[in-house]
Amino acid sequence: MEWSKRLKQLISVLLPPAIWLGAWQLGAYLVELHVEGRGNELLLPYPATVLAALLTLAGEPAFWGTIFATLGRILAGMAVGTLLGSLLAPLTCRWSWADRLLSPAIRVIRATPVASFILLLLLWTHRGTVPAIIAGLMVLPVVWENLCRGLGETDGQLLELARAYRFSRGKTLRLIYLPSLRPYFLSAITTSMGLAWKSGVAAEVLCLPRPGMGTEIYNSKLYLEIPDLFAWTAVVVALSLMLERLLRWALHRAKGGVDRG
Amino acid sequence: MVELQEICVGFGDKQVLDHFSLSLPLEGITALQGPSGCGKTTLLRVLSGLERPRSGRVLGLSPQETAVLFQENRLLPWRTVRQQITDVLPRSRHEEAQRWLEVVELTGEEDAHPSTLSGGMARRLALGRCLALGGRLYLLDEPFAGVDPERAARIMGRLKELALPILLVSHEPAILALADRVLLLNGPPLTLI
Numbered sequence: 001m002e003w004s005k006r007l008k009q010l011i012s013v014l015l016p017p018a019i020w021l022g023a024w025q026l027g028a029y030l031v032e033l034h035v036e037g038r039g040n041e042l043l044l045p046y047p048a049t050v051l052a053a054l055l056t057l058a059g060e061p062a063f064w065g066t067i068f069a070t071l072g073r074i075l076a077g078m079a080v081g082t083l084l085g086s087l088l089a090p091l092t093c094r095w096s097w098a099d100r101l102l103s104p105a106i107r108v109i110r111a112t113p114v115a116s117f118i119l120l121l122l123l124w125t126h127r128g129t130v131p132a133i134i135a136g137l138m139v140l141p142v143v144w145e146n147l148c149r150g151l152g153e154t155d156g157q158l159l160e161l162a163r164a165y166r167f168s169r170g171k172t173l174r175l176i177y178l179p180s181l182r183p184y185f186l187s188a189i190t191t192s193m194g195l196a197w198k199s200g201v202a203a204e205v206l207c208l209p210r211p212g213m214g215t216e217i218y219n220s221k222l223y224l225e226i227p228d229l230f231a232w233t234a235v236v237v238a239l240s241l242m243l244e245r246l247l248r249w250a251l252h253r254a255k256g257g258v259d260r261g
Numbered sequence: 262m263v264e265l266q267e268i269c270v271g272f273g274d275k276q277v278l279d280h281f282s283l284s285l286p287l288e289g290i291t292a293l294q295g296p297s298g299c300g301k302t303t304l305l306r307v308l309s310g311l312e313r314p315r316s317g318r319v320l321g322l323s324p325q326e327t328a329v330l331f332q333e334n335r336l337l338p339w340r341t342v343r344q345q346i347t348d349v350l351p352r353s354r355h356e357e358a359q360r361w362l363e364v365v366e367l368t369g370e371e372d373a374h375p376s377t378l379s380g381g382m383a384r385r386l387a388l389g390r391c392l393a394l395g396g397r398l399y400l401l402d403e404p405f406a407g408v409d410p411e412r413a414a415r416i417m418g419r420l421k422e423l424a425l426p427i428l429l430v431s432h433e434p435a436i437l438a439l440a441d442r443v444l445l446l447n448g449p450p451l452t453l454i
Contacts, residue, residue, distance in 0.1 A: 161335045164309055165349050165394055166325065175348060179339040 053227035066211040074200035077135030085143025110141040131203040135196040142192035150184030268317035279450035295446030328396035334387040365389035380407040401429040
């Protein structure tokens with residue numbers, strides 16, 4: 001009984017990726033069948049070829065340096081974007097003049113195509129800092145908007161209680177605002193992180209900082225090393241998923257800190 | 262004594278307190294009895310400073326000297342029973358918190374969160390928190406709503422023993438019977454019968 005349950009669980013976990021890998025394998029086989037010459041090398045390599053390329057890349061010392069450089073840039077940008085969004089939200093919610101001044105600017109940031117920002121920033125600043133700024137610009141409006149909504153929806157009765165019970169500003173922040181805003185913050189970060197990560201790598205593809213995963217993706221395409229392009233893309237996807245899990249774990253742990261006060 | 266002089270409070274066209282005056286002693290338990298919506302809660306809100314009157318004044322008591330128990334429990338969902346009490350104490354004094362939990366008969370529930378409490382327990386916790394806050398006058402709006410009558414009478418007896426200055430709103434005869442004085446009210450606008 002226990003074994004059949006575990007087997008079912010294992011199948012439910014492994015079956016979806018196996019189906020997608022099978023579809024990929026089939027696609028590569030069809031390319032090999034119908035495209036003459038280097039079809040697999042140039043259009044769609046086999047999964048095993050990509051895995052081999054990934055293992056070769058992972059064996060090079062520069063591989064990890066490249067990953068950490070990209071991670072560092074994008075995480076730094078996200079951190080600054082999160083901080084700015086968290087500071088601007090109470091400012092624009094508290095003072096109407098700040099809202100009138102800053103809200104349109106933040107909305108323009110959100111509506112502007114990311115490619116326009118990348119190219120403009122490339123003109124204005126160093127190529128290495130563009131991905132960080134882009135990641136920050138992706139995070140800032142989402143954090144700002146979510147926190148503004150959270151602040152607006154903070155229970156008015158609890159805020160009145162804080163007033164009647166003579167809570168200091170710090171105590172009101174710690175006991176009422178922070179726990180109330182936590183789900184809004186969590187939602188903002190998890191929503192914007194994938195966006196920031198993808199946009200940051202896209203910025204690297206256009207700006208070519210060294211070292212950088214986006215630069216490697218661009219070079220793979222330039223030199224028609226398609227298995228390497230797939231391998232780098234797989235690393236980007238894996239890191240995105242890992243970061244999301246890590247973030248959820250960290251925020252879950254932080255919840256304890258807030259609750260303990 | 263606390264003196265309410267010519268207090269006027271209105272919401273839109275509705276005048277809830279219209280030149281209302283009253284003298285209240287800052288000792289013993291005073292109960293307010295009257296029909297729903299007559300203005301009892303508004304009176305407590307004026308005394309606690311949460312409602313600013315259009316005109317009139319309160320003498321002999323500042324809002325900072327009151328401890329108010331709202332009609333709703335207003336417990337912080339993310340804080341435990343003990344934390345709800347220690348949060349209103351100047352420092353996290355566990356012994357004092359424990360004392361108030363004993364008064365409202367919540368010992369053994371210290372680590373529970375509000376979502377796991379029954380309606381009556383949550384009400385007693387809100388009452389315990391108000392008592393822990395302290396003040397020259399406790400303003401209790403329906404303090405025993407949802408609390409079983411026997412327990413309510415026991416807790417009321419303890420409040421009398423502690424000689425806390427209380428102004429409470431209640432409809433329950435058993436509670437009113439334990440008060441030192443009962444003011445019968447009608448309205449709106451609020452009038453003393």
